[in-house]
Amino acid sequence: MAHSHSHSSPQPQRPHDSNARRLRLAFVITAGFMVIEVIGGLVSGSLALLADAGHMLTDAAALLFALLAVQFSRRPPNARHTFGWLRLTTLAAFVNAIALVVITILIVWEAFQRFRHPQPVAGMTMMVVAVAGLLANIAAFWILHRGSEEKNLNVRAAALHVLGDLLGSVGAIAAALVILLTNWTPIDPILSVLVSCLVLRSAWRLLKESLNELLEGAPGSLDIPALKRGLRREIPEVRDVHHVHVWLVGEKPIMTLHVQVIPPHDHDGLLARIQHFLEHHYQIAHATIQMEYQPCSVPECHINETAAEHAHHHHH
Known part of the structure; x- marks a missing residue:
């Protein structure tokens, strides 16, 4: 996991290109x-086919967004x-x-209407379209899943969508089979609701992740108190860590912090060790x-210290 400041180096261009190509191909298949x-x-x-089409519409949109994002991230x-x-x-x-x-x-909503007034469904037409849709989804998912950066939120979001779609198509095929064999049409709205639940699940996760990033939230996996403790433990010169801010920009964590240290012989060496x-x-x-030699006197430091030491006694 070698990270470097790749702001200007032309090297990370290649995965972008292959991502863009994959996304473009998947977009054409899905939109078609x-x-x-x-x-x-x-x-x-x-309705199950329409649910799946709705699914595919958001898919196509997801792929389009992802494509634009890849373009913009090159700027x-x-x-x-x-x-x-x-x-973006x-x-x-x-x-x-x-x-x-x-x-x-x-x-x-439409499914509930259908439960109350069942509609006739042409099972054979539905079957043919659903099978074709399934094949299209498999193709798109396969293209995206070979994406170089599995970490890229957009490629991952797009692949998630297509996976949901796959399940949607399977649902539509199942519904078509039931209608062809038994002529029981309520299976169609039932399955459209199931497909919708799948969609909702991936939507909710995506909403949470993207909102956290837009609200300058720290990465979910990062434990800041543990980071402070670790820094004090590993580097004896560090006395206190405060004003820690972490946020994400396009999935890259960015951090600022103040570190109170015992005045070092080698300022740059200590800085390098912290980094x-x-x-x-x-x-x-x-x-x-920001390295500081004086104890921190800002109220925020004392609040932080007392909060960390006695989380249950003190309320700010």
Whole structure:
């Protein structure tokens, strides 16, 4: 996990290119099939197919967002956007998650209408379209899953969508089978609701992750009190760590912190050791460290210390 400041180095370009190519291909497949599924759903009267098409629509949108994000993340940082455009990818994931929730609600609503007034469904048409949709989804998922950066939130979001779609297509096939064999049409709205639940699950996760990043939240896996303790333990010169801020920009953690130290013989050496600790233990390659020789006198430090020592006695 060697991280380096790759702001200017041209090297990380290659995975981007292959990601963009994969996303483009998956987008063409998904968008094309979405149209076929909408037509198939309307012709056969199948809500499960329409649910799956709704699913595919958000898929196509997800892929489009991801593509735009890859394009934007190539833009170099400038004086105005000092982090570049990486946050745009997060915004795309957020918008996309909300779209998923809206579509799910619409489909569930329609399903309840169908329970009350069952509609005829053409099983054979539904079957053909569902099988074709399944094949399209398998192709798209396979393309995305070979994506170089499994860590990329957008490629992952897109792959998640397509996976949900796969399950949606399987559901539509199952519903078509039941209708062909028994002519029991309520299976169609039942399965459309199940597909919607799958969609909702991936949407919720995406919403949580992207919102955390937009609200400058720390990475979920990072335990800041443990980081402070570890720093004091590993580097004897460090007396106190305060004003710690961690946030994510395009999935890269960025950190600022104040470290109160015993005045060192070698200021730069100590700084390098602190940086190495952060990078080695927490994969934080971009940290701004302010070293202080005086005890911290800002009220925030005392609050932090007392809060850390007596979390249960003290309320700020």
